[in-house]
Amino acid sequence: MSVGIRHDDLRRRNRAMVIAAVRRAGQPSRTEIAATTGLSHSTISAISSDLIGEGILSESKPSEAGSLKRGRPQVGLGLNPEAAAVMTVVLSLNFLSVAVIDYAGQVIAEEQRRLDTLTMSRDTLVGECVAIVRRRLEDPDLDVRSVARIALAIQGITDTRARAMLWSPITPHTDIAFADILEDEFGIPATMENDCNMMAIALRRRDPDRYRDDFIAILLSHGIGMGLVLKGELFTGTHSSGGEFGHMIHQPHGALCRCGRRGCVEAYAGNYAIWRSARQMSEDAKPVADVSDADMRALASAARERDGPEREAYRKAGEALGYGLGSLFALIDPAPVAMVGVSAAAFDLIEPALREAIAQTAGGQHSKSISFDTEPNELPLIREGCAMRALTFVDQEIFAPGTQARSGLGGKNVA
Amino acid sequence: MSVGIRHDDLRRRNRAMVIAAVRRAGQPSRTEIAATTGLSHSTISAISSDLIGEGILSESKPSEAGSLKRGRPQVGLGLNPEAAAVMTVVLSLNFLSVAVIDYAGQVIAEEQRRLDTLTMSRDTLVGECVAIVRRRLEDPDLDVRSVARIALAIQGITDTRARAMLWSPITPHTDIAFADILEDEFGIPATMENDCNMMAIALRRRDPDRYRDDFIAILLSHGIGMGLVLKGELFTGTHSSGGEFGHMIHQPHGALCRCGRRGCVEAYAGNYAIWRSARQMSEDAKPVADVSDADMRALASAARERDGPEREAYRKAGEALGYGLGSLFALIDPAPVAMVGVSAAAFDLIEPALREAIAQTAGGQHSKSISFDTEPNELPLIREGCAMRALTFVDQEIFAPGTQARSGLGGKNVA
DNA sequence: CAGTATTTTTTCGAGGCTCGAAAAAATAGA
DNA sequence: TCTATTTTTTCGAGCCTCGAAAAAATACTG
Known part of the structure; x- marks a missing residue:
């Protein structure tokens, strides 16, 4: 159960809050920190004075070159790189x-x-x-x-x-x-993290307006991964890492997935699945170990050029992703999505079928308003x-x- | 963003913590509260004295009839019903x-x-x-x-x-x-709650050992509902009520659902869907408005008696629920499940196909260890x-x- | 039955923390 | 130079929690 708040926790938490405010805002003044944290000026003054003394923060004189305002100028607080x-x-x-x-x-x-x-x-x-x-x-x-x-x-x-x-x-x-x-x-001290979760954290830092409290990062690469942020926190499932969007079931008894099971979203939308489908191989064909980024780009070019098995492969991928997202949205409600990875560069081929599929689902009621960002480079x-x-x-x-x-x-x- | 902790919040939070501890434990002594909250005896003494003074708590002398221990006997604290x-x-x-x-x-x-x-x-x-x-x-x-x-x-x-x-x-x-x-x-002050969420809260209170931090309550009635508790908190999606398990997609382009879409889990596992299937009606047939509990019980009896369309209907329901749960477990990892509602009384008919389906999914890797409870009466x-x-x-x-x-x-x- | 051991609860002073008000500091306009 | 304005610091007050010790309430012991 949650534990009571001890008196010494107070300062600790408020210290952490001040540091977090500085990391978020960049060079906030003490007054700005007081505003965002809701603490009083005196408290911020005391804490930041401590933190500067300990070499954690440092003052940076010129907050803005031309400070147009009257009065004592704000002095920015920054993280001390050292x-x-x-x-x-x-x-x-x-x-x-x-x-x-x-x-x-x-x-x-x-x-x-x-x-x-x-x-x-x-x-x-x-x-x-x-x-x-x-x-x-x-x-x-x-x-x-x-x-x-x-x-x-x-x-x-x-x-x-x-x-x-x-x-x-x-x-x-x-x-x-x-x-x-x-x-x-x-x-x-070290931790072992999931790559898609880290993508999600980075997206929030890059664009906190779009990716704030609830959003989804989907990695479209050889496999399909997901990083999910809900209510401002990384969602990592109850036991293991969780968030295995790629292994939600799209078609019971469907295409063979790299995980050995059948009908997973990944078995239609992973690079190996798109490759398999574009080559008109059977859905039962064993997934290849790797498809180079160059090959995938060639596949996407071919799909853009002519209506053929390549285009159909991307359509199927879009359908699987769309139904998967629809089911996900049924559970968590729609949220902004970022598509990351080499196949995100082919999202123009994926999007129409994806939107069509998602519109068929309960979660996609407002599918028009769901927006997708793409970022081809995940590293x-x-x-x-x-x-x-x-x-x-x-x-x-x-x-x-x-x-x-x-x-x-x-x-x-x-x- | 999260806000700093003000000094006056401290007492408020610890008061709430003490009240919560009493509500959970029933008749805990001050010493027990101190242990569960991690606060000192002096603090608990002060707070509980306040609460008794305000008529919120009351002392109940005889904690246990035969207190075997030496020393000053514990005096239980209870909620004052008035x-x-x-x-x-x-x-x-x-x-x-x-x-x-x-x-x-x-x-x-x-x-x-x-x-x-x-x-x-x-x-x-x-x-x-x-x-x-x-x-x-x-x-x-x-x-x-x-x-x-x-x-x-x-x-x-x-x-x-x-x-x-x-x-x-x-x-x-x-x-x-x-x-x-x-x-x-x-x-x-009033609030409007979702029925399945309330079921989940009640289950936790009834059996806190089984339903603690992560569990799922599924309502098997005319429609399919879900109450989901994750990390100790009711999960309600990001925008609306969320948790629409019944409208995750089981079969793209599949059976007609009451929501007007196709292939939802509910379109196979809701009472109307089981009814429709048992009557060997088309999957495109418009869902009936209501099936009485008596009719459903008759259906279940028929299914238990002979292998026929009734049994097949429950099998299909089990399959849809199993794949749905498999996808859900892929996202949140397996958790204890409670099946509630009239069709939970027919869970014996549903379970085999459900387990078979879930074993086909990534989330059901340890499907043997996933346990189901049933409770036919949701009200x-x-x-x-x-x-x-x-x-x-x-x-x-x-x-x-x-x-x-x-x-x-x-x-x-x-x- | 008085005395001792044991456990729970309360009391009390110390130490910290945050807050508001006031003071100090630092700048732009007049 | 003086005044207005804004930011930051200082200082005392008021709470809160804590640890230690005291008080309270019971069981055991001879």
């Missing part, structure tokens, strides 16, 4: 990408590597991840002790506690406790989301530590 | 039921009435509701001023703010702002849920009023 750093690790098909990010959110170092993730042994895969993190941490240009948190993202299913990858399409191996492995290796989004995830942890758990939140590792990571 | 009262109004097909409930949750008065809801005019329907409430309020045995809240429940779609019924299968009329109507008429559950809903409001908004929570009406309703 207060801490975090690291992001994004593991995707045949690709490993790491970045070190300062407390203000700027990339200060990065490294990328091609791997053959589908054929690597388990140990090699883990070893590569550990090695690339170690190289970044031991970079002489970087103060190792200042890295306060590592966030890994991977396509696939992670456990609720964000400790392990349970299953992923990019490797045949299962149940790899990446978070624990990195924590043990480097003594830095930058995933990294951005990871960075935000890790930084938010530092904000809340390290720089606003409370009785229950303080971990053994927390202290030493503070710069 | 602190307030609430009223529940349940409007279902051809039936209107009202109850007055004391602060401790006991029914102290009730009245029920048969109506012809499908043919009544809008004004008559509203008038009947207002009249029955007025009769209970003006009952000389009852102190009118002590009714602090009214909760209405109806089958159908309500708006997010719990003010109005937008659509309901029990009446042709739409957009009736029941909550506002009753508030204006009697000056008592008592709905009323119980309404009562809890209304009482919780009194607990939190009236007896633990804060700066933002205090309403103009709050004060005068305190007994």
Whole structure:
């Protein structure tokens, strides 16, 4: 059950609130923070004075070059980039990408590597991840002790506690406790996140007007993934990572899905499904392991050029996505959708059938008003989301530590 | 955005926490409350002394007849039944039921009435509701001023703010702002709730071990409804009432649903759909307006006796429910399910096909471990849920009023 | 039956936190 | 230079929770 509020929690929570307000707004003045948090000026003054003293925030004199107003000018508060750093690790098909990010959110170092993730042994895969993190941490240009948190993202299913990858399409191996492995290796708190969830976090940061409290990020790539934000919070299901939109059932006893079952949305809308359908192969045909982005783009071009099996394949994908979204909207009500990934570049081919299908569903009653955004490149989004995830942890758990939140590792990571 | 915690909120929240602990536990001692809330004994002592002074709680000497332990015996704290009262109004097909409930949750008065809801005019329907409430309020045995809240429940779609019924299968009329109507008429705060959501609340109260943080209540009656609790909170979608499980798509272009669309789960599993299928009518046949409970029981008996169209109808219902649940579980992960309503009594006929279907889905990976409870009688559950809903409001908004929570009406309703 | 052990509840002072009001600081216009 | 205006800090008041100790209420013990 929810627990009572202890007296010492008060300051902790309000500290976290102030830090969050600064991270959101960029360079807010104390007065603006007071307005958004609803706390009094005196409280904001006291807390921000503490935070500046601890090197977490810093004052930045020139809030706006031409301050037109009379009176004492506002002085902006910003995050001190040197207060801490975090690291992001994004593991995707045949690709490993790491970045070190300062407390203000700027990339200060990065490294990328091609791997053959589908054929690597388990140990090699883990070893590569550990090695690339170690190289970044031991970079002489970087103060190792200042890295306060590592966030890994991977396509696939992670456990609720964000400790392990349970299953992923990019490797045949299962149940790899990446978070624990990195924590043990480097003594830095780490989490294992789902790639689509990170996309959702990044979308909210990029466009908080459109993606605020309720929205959906759908990854249209080899598989179909979803990141779902409901009532302002990432929705991750009750047990595992949840949100497996791609494996909602579109057609009972339908097309063969990569997951081995039949009729999933992904079995019609994943790259391999579009490929299979465009090649006029049977719906029972075993999904291919990978379709290159170039091949998919060629497929989309062919579909735009002439009415043929390629166009029909995209139509079927749109239909599956439309009915799936319709069912989803029946449950959660319509919300803005972002389509991300290589097939989002072919959304013009998908959209008509999608809208037609969604209009057939209870959730799509106002299908005209449902709007779709597209973003073909998922990797930058995933990294951005990871960075935000890790930084938010530092904000809340390290720089606003409370009785229950303080971990053994927390202290030493503070710069 | 979330707002800072003001100093005066502290006491308010902890008061609410203590009241909630008492409502949950029944007769907890101060020591037990301190343990469950995590607050200190001194704080609990101070708050409970206040609450007793205000007549909200009362001490009940004999906690347990034979207190085996040494030391000063615990003295139980209970809700003072006279602190307030609430009223529940349940409007279902051809039936209107009202109850007055004391602060401790006991029914102290009730009245029920048969109506012809499908043919009544809008004004008559509203008038009947207002009249029955007025009769209970003006009952000389009852102190009118002590009714602090009214909760209405109806089958159908309500708006997010719990003010109005937008659509309901029990009446042709739409957009009736029941909550506002009753508030204006009697000056008592009222809310308009969805029946399945109230079922879920009642289930949690009845069996908090099974129905705790995540569970699903499904109403198997003429239509298919759902109440969904996620992470301990009722899930009501982002805009309207949401949770329209019955209108997730089972078969694109499939059977005709009462909602006018095709292939909804309800078009296979609602009473009218089972009836239509058992009578071997076309899936395009217009849904009948009502099937009596007796007819449904006869159908179930026939299905149990021989393998024929009746049994096949239940099988199809099970399949639709199974695929629907599979898709739902793909999104939210598996959770305990309660099947409520007249067709829950025929769950033995539904379950095999349901389990077979769910095992075909990603969400049903562990379908063996998913457990179903059945409860044929929905009305008592709905009323119980309404009562809890209304009482919780009194607990939190009236007896633990804060700066933002205090309403103009709050004060005068305190007994 | 008095004394001791044990458990629950209350009391009391200390320490923190937020708030409002007032003061101080910093600037633009007159 | 003075005044108006706006932002930020300071300071005392008022609450709240907490820990420790005291008080209360009972069971055991010889």
